[in-house]
Amino acid sequence: MTIKINNKQIIVGLDYDTEEEVTKLLDLLDPNLYRVKIGKQLFMNIGPKIVEKIDSMGFEIFLDLKLHDIPNTVSKALSNILKLNVWMTNIHLSGGREMIEASVKKIKEFNNETLLVGVTVMTSLDNKNIEEIGFYKNVEETTIALAKLGKEIGIDGVVASLDSVSAIKTNFGNDFLTVTPGIRMQQSDDDQKRSGSLFDAIQFGSDFVVVGRELTQAKNKTDVINQFNSLMD
Numbered sequence: 001m002t003i004k005i006n007n008k009q010i011i012v013g014l015d016y017d018t019e020e021e022v023t024k025l026l027d028l029l030d031p032n033l034y035r036v037k038i039g040k041q042l043f044m045n046i047g048p049k050i051v052e053k054i055d056s057m058g059f060e061i062f063l064d065l066k067l068h069d070i071p072n073t074v075s076k077a078l079s080n081i082l083k084l085n086v087w088m089t090n091i092h093l094s095g096g097r098e099m100i101e102a103s104v105k106k107i108k109e110f111n112n113e114t115l116l117v118g119v120t121v122m123t124s125l126d127n128k129n130i131e132e133i134g135f136y137k138n139v140e141e142t143t144i145a146l147a148k149l150g151k152e153i154g155i156d157g158v159v160a161s162l163d164s165v166s167a168i169k170t171n172f173g174n175d176f177l178t179v180t181p182g183i184r185m186q187q188s189d190d191d192q193k194r195s196g197s198l199f200d201a202i203q204f205g206s207d208f209v210v211v212g213r214e215l216t217q218a219k220n221k222t223d224v225i226n227q228f229n230s231l232m233d
Contacts, residue, residue, distance in 0.1 A: 003202045005209075005231050011062055011179070013037045013212035017045050019053065025216065028225055031058035033232060035087065037210055039064045051084045060087035062179075062210075066119050068092035071102035078106040086114055088179075090159060093118035093146040097153065104154040115177070117157045118150040120164065123182045140164060144171060151176055157207070162196035165204040174205070183209040185227055198231070 012034050016022050022042065029036075036059045042050060043065060054061055063086040067074045074091060081089050091103050100118065107116050120143040121130065127138045135142055143164045148171070150158060157177025160168055165178045183201050201209045211228075218224045 003199050003231060005198070005202060005228075007033050007232055008035050008060065009208055010228060011035045011037050011208050011210045012215060013039060013064075013181075013210050014042050014054075015039065015212050015216050016042055019046060019050060022050065022054070025221065026054065026057055026059065028221055029059075031060070033229065035060045035062060035208075037062040037064050040066075048080075048084060051086065055085045062086070062088040062090075064090060066090055066092050067103070068095045069099070071095075071099045074099050075102040075106045078103055079110075082106070082110045082112045082114055088115040088117060090117045090119055091155075093120060093150050093155075093158070097149060100150060100153045100155065115156045117159055117177060117179055118146065118155050120146045120158050120160045123161045140167065144168070147172060147176075162201055162204060162206070165201070165206045169205050177207045178205070179208045179210065180206040181210040181212075183211050184214040185224075 012029065014022050014025070014036055036054060038051060038061055051061060051063065063081060067077055068091065074095065091100065093100060103116060107114065121139050125139065130139060130142060137145060143160055144167060147158045147160065147168050151172050157179065158168060159179045159181060162180050165180060168176065168178055180201050183196060183198050185198055198209060215221060215224045
């Protein structure tokens with residue numbers, strides 16, 4: 001069965017250290033077809049100037065810093081993020097109600113169109129891991145509980161694994177966005193225990209999918225990009 005994906009539904013994770021590596025990849029991508037994600041690895045090495053650089057190339061940016069701290073600190077960090085032209089940013093929902101409220105309030109203060117999504121349970125964690133941490137609910141229950149809290153307070157959606165997308169849509173509606181990390185054309189084993197294929201992500205109704213190493217570490221990046229392009233409208 002052939003799947004179709006929308007333009008800009010794929011977010012490319014720029015898991016690099018240098019501006020040179022980023023530029024080489026972005027020169028192969030059409031900003032009308034792809035969005036990009038800047039995570040801690042790249043941001044901590046280069047800083048806000050990489051956001052400005054990529055923005056100038058016409059790409060919409062998901063700044064993936066997963067803020068998680070006391071409410072005042074997260075609020076101030078968001079103030080700095082919102083001065084950048086980013087399409088989306090995120091917080092850890094496990095930071096609690098007050099932290100989420102402070103984040104939503106800051107977005108409203110700036111009258112900013114930046115989307116705020118919440119991280120539920122990291123895809124590197126399974127039921128054994130979260131039990132070790134001290135959570136009394138399993139991964140699925142914890143994901144839904146955190147998503148419910150975020151929805152009540154006013155975030156735009158969540159970052160959640162593929163196996164949680166259907167339940168999130170059922171519980172909170174199709175307008176509550178889902179961003180699904182660890183997506184690839186073909187399944188493989190790595191440090192993300194709850195990842196999946198692009199086919200599954202589209203079938204389950206994920207709004208945005210993040211692809212990373214399958215593209216960024218590919219020997220022939222053009223071939224991988226062409227495969228993705230062939231699935232777009």
